[in-house]
Amino acid sequence: MIDASAPLHQAPITESPVHGGIPHYIPVGNEREIFLAAHAANRPILIKGPTGCGKTRFVEAMAGELAIDTYTVACHEDLTAADLVGRHLLRGADTVWVDGPLTRAVRTGGIAYLDEIVEARQDVTVVIHPLTDYRRVLPIDRLGQQLKAPDSFTLVVSYNPGYQNAIKDLKDSTRQRMVAISLDFPPPEIESEIVRYETGLDGALLDSLIALGQAIRSVDAPGLREVASTRTLVCAGGLIVAGLDPRVACRAAIAEPLTDDASLTAGLIELVNTFITVKS
Amino acid sequence: MIDASAPLHQAPITESPVHGGIPHYIPVGNEREIFLAAHAANRPILIKGPTGCGKTRFVEAMAGELAIDTYTVACHEDLTAADLVGRHLLRGADTVWVDGPLTRAVRTGGIAYLDEIVEARQDVTVVIHPLTDYRRVLPIDRLGQQLKAPDSFTLVVSYNPGYQNAIKDLKDSTRQRMVAISLDFPPPEIESEIVRYETGLDGALLDSLIALGQAIRSVDAPGLREVASTRTLVCAGGLIVAGLDPRVACRAAIAEPLTDDASLTAGLIELVNTFITVKS
């Protein structure tokens, strides 16, 4: 008989959760102060901001500063409360309970970070409610238990206000339990520092790349502002450093991912050609 | 093989249910008398009120006064009757029945508190019907049993009338089985006492915070009235006490969680700046 268990590799795995290497983060406004005050006041935090502006990095940087672990969950419409809290699994003849990431964060006093919370179903947003008011408990109905969160535990949720629509919105009863922090793309001088730090790119090419990002963000077309995020500038910079022609790199990392519309793409390529004039 | 059962932590857990510490609650109207009469007359209770006005606190305070336990369930559209009543679970080679929170409340004669009942599916609202009429029994079909509720058992459900719509409404056949209590935000003098008690904030800053709440509630914009709930005032107070600049705290705890609309946010910030003029 075919040994179907063969694909069960035993390769070494990384620590769970990933920590130690605190990511590089440069504050833009008073986001650090609000985060620390909310943490001190035992309040959950809601981070608002466009895609690629550094929300995940900010959370992991704060976790590093507070010396606690981050348990990140990317929310989506098929995520269930059990995915967060845990479930019973069969292990041979025995049944064991396996904690979900939210439960692990509560037990260890870390940060539970629910990315793009508005994508999750209601049962997911409801399961966090008892953690967000004066009770600060996580009910685990399947075990008939309630976990009391230690002081260091912090719940952080994020979403991109640009994506909001009538159907997928955070309920007021969830929002008003949170301390809210608004993030945005960093100003040019900080963005330049970030791209240099992440890719090693420098000099005139770096300056043109940052200027290109500013230019695209100032174009008044729907959706266009977001796509030239700090993340895509870092990506373009990485391709250039890897040896790709700078214009080809900017097309591949900035213009092409944005749109399938031919005239919009042509306009973006013109911008690329205008700003990126230096060869790597 | 990877030992997948490793995440099964054995950390100590809190008692189930949480009790002992009766929360601080100051009655505003005759809600306490109605609750006690309904409890004496063996009637289920329906609490109506806006988010953050203290419904959960009120229920737990009454439970404390009656010296019985509260079993809280935050309802949502994926909650099933089995989540309330219980289910069979495998334990090694054996199958055991695990009571759900409603069953536990019936067995122990406590309060079963179904928060935001209108979010639940019909099978959830139907399962409580035999508990709400002269029979006062909980049928557990999976066991082929019916539990007779003891006198001290009280079913409490709540919802926020401001959220109601045509689709998610409590059926008349459910509503008219209940004794209804309407709650609202407390008057300024009581709200001030609550924020002081919960956060330790006092003096001029406390007064401005309470005045800010009154001001926002009197603005005639849809949804705005609710967001400056007692809960968010307590949250702002907590951030201030944790050392955050009072205006930054009010922005983060009151204005930003409310809305992603730029002009609405600007108006709220103006209100914050008008009312919060004292430094912490």
Next chain:
Amino acid sequence: MIDASAPLHQAPITESPVHGGIPHYIPVGNEREIFLAAHAANRPILIKGPTGCGKTRFVEAMAGELAIDTYTVACHEDLTAADLVGRHLLRGADTVWVDGPLTRAVRTGGIAYLDEIVEARQDVTVVIHPLTDYRRVLPIDRLGQQLKAPDSFTLVVSYNPGYQNAIKDLKDSTRQRMVAISLDFPPPEIESEIVRYETGLDGALLDSLIALGQAIRSVDAPGLREVASTRTLVCAGGLIVAGLDPRVACRAAIAEPLTDDASLTAGLIELVNTFITVKS
């Protein structure tokens, strides 16, 4: 490891089904004669009537008179045929079949009472068909068996015609298998007797309460007629007897459960104040 089976309480449970105490029921029309004839002719029964008019009581009273048991199922859209008929469950290393309430009623020759049948899905209404024609059998497909119903077995279904809509209606092929009984609220003299019997309330207060019910039912507003059901009058009476101020009791038991509309509530309270002038 956490002993997750701890919540499995072993408290004593009531008999299954509940019987013995035949509820108090006073016939209003010829409902008793039709029920007994249908039972004698081996026909299923369809009871139509508004919420809170006493359908469940009537069925249990007839069961008492016939000295058979009642197996009540509150129908809802997630109820499955297996919930009615039964299912296999694991018990340790063995699999046992557990009868559902319909099967138990067939086996023991009792009354199977499907309350609010129109809320159920089609597979539920279809499973009762072979029990409703000349065959009078319950097929249990999972066991590959058919149960022949004994003579005393009676299927009773109910619904509230006021709730009917195009989507949730009983199919003609189901309806015309039934003998139909229409129930309504009892006339004042009988309703007065019921409230006195159930609560102990008497005298002028009882008379005003009954008059209040008549008054609300005569108001020409959609939905209003049903809410002042016999059940809510009994509820208000119970609160008064428990010591609550009569007007507060009528507000909490009759006016508040009905509506969240401010002007409608105001009108109802005016009615309450007009009719309830005696102190308890």
Next chain:
Amino acid sequence: MIDASAPLHQAPITESPVHGGIPHYIPVGNEREIFLAAHAANRPILIKGPTGCGKTRFVEAMAGELAIDTYTVACHEDLTAADLVGRHLLRGADTVWVDGPLTRAVRTGGIAYLDEIVEARQDVTVVIHPLTDYRRVLPIDRLGQQLKAPDSFTLVVSYNPGYQNAIKDLKDSTRQRMVAISLDFPPPEIESEIVRYETGLDGALLDSLIALGQAIRSVDAPGLREVASTRTLVCAGGLIVAGLDPRVACRAAIAEPLTDDASLTAGLIELVNTFITVKS
């Protein structure tokens, strides 16, 4: 621990399938000849006709004449192919395959009768296809087998053309595999014979009951024609024989089950009072 297996009764059950007692059936047209020819030619049969005209009886009468068993399945939208074909079930430590009713009919060479086939989902109608063409096989994918149907096996499906709509219709590719038989309510003299045979009712009361049925069917109101089916006349007759007042019996068995519309009910009661003038 509660012995949850207690409800597993061991009461005697009837034979599976029910046979022996061939039901009373009087042919109205050439339905018997077509059925026998289709059976001889190994063709599946489609029976069309209104609710309560005797489709099930006709099938069981033909089965009796052919001395084969009938395996009836009432179709509905939650019926799955596995419900028809069979499934694996755990029995202690072993897994056994349990045939569904269609498979049993194929194995034993009986009649598989799918009542209201249009209510079933596509996977149910598709599973019968290989049984309806020249192959006459039932593939059991879960076993990796195909059963060859013996000559005596006959597939019969039925539906009520009056219920058809655009969504729930039998696909042409299914219909044209069938030999179709149209049934309707019997003429008065045959219907009279049926009601007498089934209930024992006779004389002037029987004549008025049959005349009432004819009268209602001739009223030109949508749905009204069907409800005064032969089945409801038999039901009314049964209630009369059980001692109920004839007019009350006709109201309860014919008028009330039809409609919740007050004026329609009034019209029907007038018809009842016009035709039913004899006391029982």
Next chain:
Amino acid sequence: MIDASAPLHQAPITESPVHGGIPHYIPVGNEREIFLAAHAANRPILIKGPTGCGKTRFVEAMAGELAIDTYTVACHEDLTAADLVGRHLLRGADTVWVDGPLTRAVRTGGIAYLDEIVEARQDVTVVIHPLTDYRRVLPIDRLGQQLKAPDSFTLVVSYNPGYQNAIKDLKDSTRQRMVAISLDFPPPEIESEIVRYETGLDGALLDSLIALGQAIRSVDAPGLREVASTRTLVCAGGLIVAGLDPRVACRAAIAEPLTDDASLTAGLIELVNTFITVKS
């Protein structure tokens, strides 16, 4: 306890798959040449044609000519990829993998025939993609394996273009992987040969039956053309040979299955009466 495993019959079953008896098929165009060339060039085949024109027969005849087996799957919207590929099943204490029909066809180098492919869900059409391009592999994700298809393996899918609609259409990315063959009803002389071969009917009655089919197909009413398929003519012929009156047989096999519309049926019966004038 009831021995629920009793229905597990051990009757003999036919070989899996059915082969040996190659069905009778008379080519109408160049369908045979295209099929053989596609088979030689290792290309999947798409057969288009109306219901009842002989698609299944054609596939089985080609399989007979190529001396390979056919694994037929009637597609429907609840068919899953696992139904095609296979699944793990418990066998006592062991878990065994059971191949689905597609996997069996790949392993044995036969024909996998997916009938009415457009009824299947996307996961079904996607699972065949790697079998339809240069790779010719079947990935079995559950086993972590990929099966390389032998040269003799041929994938055949079919659908009825008359049924197509915007929702259920074969994706272009699936269609353009296929060699397409269009089938239609055979011309009269071939159709006559088929009906004679299948039923034994001959002479004037056979001629009138074929003429009736041609006449109905030439009527210009939607859907009418398809219903007088070769299959229904064979069915009518079979009923006649079984002794049924020819006009009754044509009504039951051709007119009645087509429609529930009274005037359409009347028109068809007139056609039947015009063409079928000979007694059997």
Next chain:
Amino acid sequence: MIDASAPLHQAPITESPVHGGIPHYIPVGNEREIFLAAHAANRPILIKGPTGCGKTRFVEAMAGELAIDTYTVACHEDLTAADLVGRHLLRGADTVWVDGPLTRAVRTGGIAYLDEIVEARQDVTVVIHPLTDYRRVLPIDRLGQQLKAPDSFTLVVSYNPGYQNAIKDLKDSTRQRMVAISLDFPPPEIESEIVRYETGLDGALLDSLIALGQAIRSVDAPGLREVASTRTLVCAGGLIVAGLDPRVACRAAIAEPLTDDASLTAGLIELVNTFITVKS
């Protein structure tokens, strides 16, 4: 008892994944340079292009050049995150974890290729997010682990912009994590080389086939451009080499698969007859 495990064949299976034979791929633009730079910069890749232009081939050719394995997943709306990541399966009395293709690609440092990513559900696109930013980890929640991707691991996703619609589009937050490569049909001289290489067809017939493809693509009808893909030209060439008449081959491989519309088919056949004038 029937031995249902019989279909469990033990035929030899191919290596998993398929490699060794690097497919033939001729670059058209700078797609190779971008792919290698993205791979060097540890960036995920998004390939856009019409059906049948060679996306899968390109990916496997690059994998061959990089000497790593490809793990291809054809996405569809029923694909779950567990299908990608892995799941626990019972093996006798033991539970083993079986890696999904994405996990296998991460563990072995290969290419994970998600074909037609826009067809997948959100939970699938979300599970790849942590692999696409600076973290490059694959969280396996069921195991409570995170896998760190080795440098050689590359995530590649593809989609056909022509299929995009409002509902099924890649979220901006996913797109802007990718380096994008646009592919299209190759120019005639390269396409000719491809068809010759794949089929062996040459000379005038090959030239006419390539010209036919160019002609169909220049026709201005919606959808038509895509269907004469390089893949269908290769398919037609293969049928011709297998001995089929060239015009019949082009009809079967190009015209018939495209459309069921009669006039569109006629127009295509005219094109075929115009361009394909040589006999094979």
